[in-house]
Amino acid sequence: MADTIGKWAPGSSYGPVLSQTDLYLLKPELELNPILRNANDKFQLIFNISSGQTVGFNHEARDRDLPFNAKDEPATLPRVAELIIITDLSPWCTIVRNANGVTMNDICTTVWKEYTDNMVTDKEFESLPSRLQEQVRRHATSSQASSWQQYYAPAQPPSRFRRVGKYLRP
Numbered sequence: 001m002a003d004t005i006g007k008w009a010p011g012s013s014y015g016p017v018l019s020q021t022d023l024y025l026l027k028p029e030l031e032l033n034p035i036l037r038n039a040n041d042k043f044q045l046i047f048n049i050s051s052g053q054t055v056g057f058n059h060e061a062r063d064r065d066l067p068f069n070a071k072d073e074p075a076t077l078p079r080v081a082e083l084i085i086i087t088d089l090s091p092w093c094t095i096v097r098n099a100n101g102v103t104m105n106d107i108c109t110t111v112w113k114e115y116t117d118n119m120v121t122d123k124e125f126e127s128l129p130s131r132l133q134e135q136v137r138r139h140a141t142s143s144q145a146s147s148w149q150q151y152y153a154p155a156q157p158p159s160r161f162r163r164v165g166k167y168l169r170p
Helices: 002-007 020-026 104-117 122-126 130-144 147-152
Strands: 044-047 054-057 082-085 094-097
Touching: 044 104, 082 104, 094 104, 122 130
Parallel strands: none
Antiparallel strands: 044 054, 082 094
């Protein structure tokens, strides 16, 4: 484990940061940080996409959260200036950039900003089945105003939705 910790320690002593062209020409095997692969026995990342809060979890210490001390670690080895995140868990791809090498913190911060700052486009919303569209509208209306406001002024359903939330958030 000490080898793994040293290998992923924060710092700039990992050789040059590779661009997309470098990756194409050199064809190195890109290794993801063990935390991203969920392969770190002592730390499992818990990332709240609604608040941006990052903490860790250790199965051996279930009674407390662990601080996210790995935030300055490189996300990949060799380090890269740009990382494109595509997952089955989301319909959106996220591009993370850092000229000094993408770190774990860069990933969490960029994903959080992308999902909280960007709205679902009309085309994306229209592509949802009508049942899910109604669930999104209902959730957005119920979370739009506090309970006392709903008695005095009925909430108007929003026409745009953020990418993050239980379903999506207005």
